[in-house]
Amino acid sequence: MMRNFFIHISNNEFLNNQAKKWGFFLGADKFIAGTTIQNVSKAVKQLNATGISCTLDNLGEFVLDKTEASKAKDKILSLLEAIEHENMDCHLSVKLTQLGLDIDQDYCILNMTEILDLAKKYNIFVNIDMEDYAHYEQTLTILKYLRKNYTNVGTVIQAYLYRSEDDLMDLKDVRIRLVKGAYKEDAKVAFQNQQEIDDNFLRLCKKRLLDGAFTSFATHDHHIIDELKNFVKENNLDQECFEFQMLYGFRNDLQSKLAKEGYHFCTYIPFGDDWFGYFVRRLAERPQNLNLVIKDAFYT
Numbered sequence: 001m002m003r004n005f006f007i008h009i010s011n012n013e014f015l016n017n018q019a020k021k022w023g024f025f026l027g028a029d030k031f032i033a034g035t036t037i038q039n040v041s042k043a044v045k046q047l048n049a050t051g052i053s054c055t056l057d058n059l060g061e062f063v064l065d066k067t068e069a070s071k072a073k074d075k076i077l078s079l080l081e082a083i084e085h086e087n088m089d090c091h092l093s094v095k096l097t098q099l100g101l102d103i104d105q106d107y108c109i110l111n112m113t114e115i116l117d118l119a120k121k122y123n124i125f126v127n128i129d130m131e132d133y134a135h136y137e138q139t140l141t142i143l144k145y146l147r148k149n150y151t152n153v154g155t156v157i158q159a160y161l162y163r164s165e166d167d168l169m170d171l172k173d174v175r176i177r178l179v180k181g182a183y184k185e186d187a188k189v190a191f192q193n194q195q196e197i198d199d200n201f202l203r204l205c206k207k208r209l210l211d212g213a214f215t216s217f218a219t220h221d222h223h224i225i226d227e228l229k230n231f232v233k234e235n236n237l238d239q240e241c242f243e244f245q246m247l248y249g250f251r252n253d254l255q256s257k258l259a260k261e262g263y264h265f266c267t268y269i270p271f272g273d274d275w276f277g278y279f280v281r282r283l284a285e286r287p288q289n290l291n292l293v294i295k296d297a298f299y300t
């Protein structure tokens with residue numbers, strides 16, 4: 001019930017707008033690396049110094065206004081300039097609904113093309129985050145269209161969807177981030193039971209490893225991470241074919257432990273003032289995060 005409540009308020013327009021005005025509260029700064037490119041570049045450099053690469057997300061989604069979508073695109077272009085000129089070890093994560101998917105598909109593609117042109121020039125990979133199922137088909141269509149001209153673009157597959165295995169088969173040559181899935185989806189399209197989702201996630205991870213296609217395993221679940229580490233050793237698989245990913249501010253000890261053990265590790269760093277939806281979805285995934293929030297509200 002708590003999960004549904006948080007997911008429900010994550011896209012509440014009023015709360016999202018208020019949060020932009022008020023700035024960080026509820027301890028959101030533990031999970032979001034500030035609002036500016038300067039803030040985020042500091043966080044990247046600290047992680048890079050410990051052998052961890054990063055992927056940057058300029059927060060924002062479900063944009064319905066061209067001025068706002070265009071502003072987001074410009075900020076992402078500036079971010080690419082910063083990555084290149086400050087020599088940061090990182091790539092980009094973008095959301096198509098921030099770049100105008102709900103306004104006009106062609107306009108969104110145009111924005112993506114501008115981003116990918118600059119990213120290609122600087123040899124930077126751009127990952128398209130996967131949003132809710134209502135945008136799934138369109139996201140894959142746009143990805144396939146963009147892949148005709150760009151190899152530096154990939155996306156995310158959510159293991160809670162029944163169709164995830166078929167989609168992965170179709171994306172064998174594409175760099176993919178595999179996740180369990182963060183949205184509330186209907187039983188017609190997605191597993192509802194956590195064990196079924198975990199089992200499918202692990203099965204798909206192993207399949208990608210055997211296929212040798214580069215994959216980012218994005219999970220904080222140490223049971224799954226341990227099982228994957230064993231699977232890689234037992235099958236003598238190449239460590240260059242995968243990386244682990246986790247979100248900024250989550251399980252920091254485990255993040256540095258994996259990097260120290262020699263695994264490729266990448267931290268997903270969100271930044272920007274449009275933080276509310278992202279933050280509340282993290283509370284939905286793990287209500288224990290609420291403890292941190294409550295402690296923060298009362299003891300700081």
Ligand code: FAD
Pocket residue numbers: 128129130131156158179180181182183218219220221222223245246247250251267268285286
């Ligand atoms: P869960 O299934 O939430 O937890 C499993 C177990 O792991 C828990 O029972 C606990 O034992 C342990 N655990 C988990 N978190 C913690 C913690 N903080 N501290 C201690 N133990 C913990 N979703 C999308 O739909 N689209 C995306 O584009 C997307 N991108 C993502 C990118 C990254 C880098 C990551 C990490 C996630 C992304 N997600 C995305 C979210 C993802 O789909 C899951 O909702 C989210 O990762 C929660 O699942 P989990 O596998 O991390 O662990």
